[in-house]
Amino acid sequence: MSETRKTPRIDAVCNLYTPEVVSSRPSWSTSFLGGKIGAGEGTLGGLSVEQHIDMMDEAGVDRAFLIAPKMGRVGLPTSWRLDPAAVIDAVQKYPDRFSGLAGIDPTEGVRGTRELEMLVKEYGFIGAHIYPHWFELAPDHRRYYPFYAKAIELDIPVQMQVGHCLRYSDEAPLPSVGRPMTLDTIACELPEAKLVGIHVGWPWTEEMIAVAYKHPNVYIGTDAYAPKHLDPKLIHYINTFGREKVLFGTDFPVIRPQRAIEEFEAMDLRPESLDALLGGNAARLYGLDA
Template sequence: TMTFEILAIDAVVNIWTAEALANRPARKSFYVDKMRVGQGTFEGVSLEEMIARMDAAGIERSFLIAAKVGVKHHPACYQVPYAMVADAVQKYPSRFSGLAGVDPTEGMAGVRELERAVREYGFIGAHTYPHWFEIAPDHAKYYPFYAKCVELDIPIQLQVGQSMVYDATYPRRSVGRPISLDSVACDFPELKLVGIHVGIPWTDEMIAVAWKHANVYIGCDAHRPTYWPESFVRYINSFGQDKVLFGTDFPVLPFEQTRADIDALGLKPQILRKLLRDNAARIYRF
């Protein structure tokens, strides 16, 4: 086991308990065969086991996503109940924080649910997967949610970059081009937008949007740091040092290996601390 001097904040983590996995498609071919998630992890990780793994990786806190993975009641889709993440946060408040998934097709009912998650459950941000709805981030359907995030003063994470085929019966278009955040940032200059999953293969586009807009940030999750584009590593280590948040998208990336990979990049010490901890703490107001 390695020792890590900086205690990290993992901004992108999926709740992976047996309870969370019970009412959703298994997708073994995606997670195990394609993304190389270990079989044991794939089958479920209790909150206690997750905390033990976080401890081994020097991760103090994880943001757990109550993800809305497509529309309700479609056999290829599932939505993690807000209450399930709220229970985990309530059980281990010093280790977990909640992010509320957004389904842009839900309209004002979804907006009110998001507000309840923040005001009643103490969730600290919103999260959405544009490709699961095949609705790009600059579509009008998101705007009521963006306005509510500004009102509540919470950031929203959006998966940008290419989406995979998660279910062979339900392939989804990659609608989350990073440049689509440009319009949103222009229309909502107060909204903290976090483009997660690096923006690969449009990483330079993601960097450009984050460079242009004070309110746009990048999540470095879901792609192993060993294989990050060189331009992204340079960006983190220079003018992007205040703009990138550490994340794993667990179970897609394992905690400990990801920390070791980042250590191996040879980032300047003060920049490493910003990436692993300070940027998330500032953006999410810890």
């Protein structure tokens, strides 16, 4: 961490993207990231964990939350999930730079909640992560509730993609089930649940702001979109009455951290708002500010 900066900078939504991980991903992954998303050639082949840290240092990012994602049910041809062991290895090797987020498959039921508890209690994972569209189940579907209850018990946040779903694979396009308003239902029924709507909820970003404003334990993640393209209403929210409710993220390799940091720093944000966004809020929410 910079000696002149007291607030850490935290990438709260990030993917481990080593060459080994790249080789394990389905065939649609590279074409999607290189074509639809436009990830650079220097990224598509993957970065070692050490190169990832160099990239973070270049951007002034102190810590990244690495996802062990579950993208669809096991056995489906377009689905993929990362073995949590890969994230565990990175976190254990560089505990001062990385923290783990456990992926959730709502169809796994109690077996899945036990795995979540094991990853938190035995391996120090600090939160959970959901891709609702990969299971074609909206975030307020009953099959997620055992996981929300377990997260409350473990006192960890659950982040989930909200907004529309891009077309990952022509073989099996997925519906956009993650309207931000579904988090309103969850927060009303489970007010203790700490929920983070990542991917900003686009094209329903204002709806995401409304839900975060309503509920003390609902937050917004800025990942997956270049900051300069974010809705001006979200930037206003970050700079004013939502200062404590928005978390910086990249969804790397979708956005490189240096680009994201530079674009946020170029905005007319109050220093306290920028500090809260780039790390203060994540540190507080995930219990890293002690």
